Amino acid sequence: MITEETVDELAARLDDAQRSVADTPSLADTHPMTIDDAYAVQKALLARRIGRGERRTGVKLGFTSKAKMEQMGVSEIIVGELTDGMCVADGGTADLSRFIHPKVEPEVAFRIARDVDVDSPDTDTDITACVDAVAPALEIIDSRYRDFRFTYEDVVADNTSAAGYVIGPWQPLRDVSDLPVRLRGENGEAAGSTAAILDGPLNALRALLDMARRRGFALRAGDVVLAGAATAAIPLTPGVTTCEVAGLGQVGVRCV
Ligand code: OOG
Ligand code: MG
Numbered sequence: 171m172i173t174e175e176t177v178d179e180l181a182a183r184l185d186d187a188q189r190s191v192a193d194t195p196s197l198a199d200t201h202p203m204t205i206d207d208a209y210a211v212q213k214a215l216l217a218r219r220i221g222r223g224e225r226r227t228g229v230k231l232g233f234t235s236k237a238k239m240e241q242m243g244v245s246e247i248i249v250g251e252l253t254d255g256m257c258v259a260d261g262g263t264a265d266l267s268r269f270i271h272p273k274v275e276p277e278v279a280f281r282i283a284r285d286v287d288v289d290s291p292d293t294d295t296d297i298t299a300c301v302d303a304v305a306p307a308l309e310i311i312d313s314r315y316r317d318f319r320f321t322y323e324d325v326v327a328d329n330t331s332a333a334g335y336v337i338g339p340w341q342p343l344r345d346v347s348d349l350p351v352r353l354r355g356e357n358g359e360a361a362g363s364t365a366a367i368l369d370g371p372l373n374a375l376r377a378l379l380d381m382a383r384r385r386g387f388a389l390r391a392g393d394v395v396l397a398g399a400a401t402a403a404i405p406l407t408p409g410v411t412t413c414e415v416a417g418l419g420q421v422g423v424r425c426v
Pocket of ligand 2: 231
């Protein structure tokens, strides 16, 4: 366990790295952390953003696909939080100078329609019944760690590398368990299926409910949920990047 003071100090280090667009070495190297510590740092990091006037808009899951787990050498999902400061409109512009070494991932987003009770251990809660819409999405990840190298605890503390997200047109909730996905950037592309996301993104929602209960994440009406990448991430480069999820639609961002 690290002290409350250290939690604040590590959150400040990550916050400064993001704001000054300068990477930082792994925290875990110098400050061995438990997973509980890492989530405490993440919480303090979010509190700093909220303190500057950002509004929380939802949550994101990470490492829900085998490709991502293999790319990052980990084996358990992680959860981070999203704010309006990270949101880019579909077809909008993202300024690459805000990021250290950004990558982009093709994702599926869900919209929570009514508050989910995360305090009761009621195992019958059907999280999918609390969701009313689904959309193709892009996530911009930008680890604050040097060379994108981090331990599992490091990446949890760093709000799971969350840096930006773009949500395509919302559609009424439907079966999205095995839809072809294509990510196209100016200098790279990746293809896969939504089935890569825990054998179907609805399973990501179920895993999220479990994490929300264990880790105290709120799930409120209007929240966006990013279910996790369907392929490995590719570098985010100048020009247009799109994600198409067959049967669901397309979402894009222009980077300058
Ligand atoms: C952590 C974020 C992973 C996903 O969709 O799996 C993630 C990272 O790879 O830096 O967002
Ligand atoms: Mg992601």
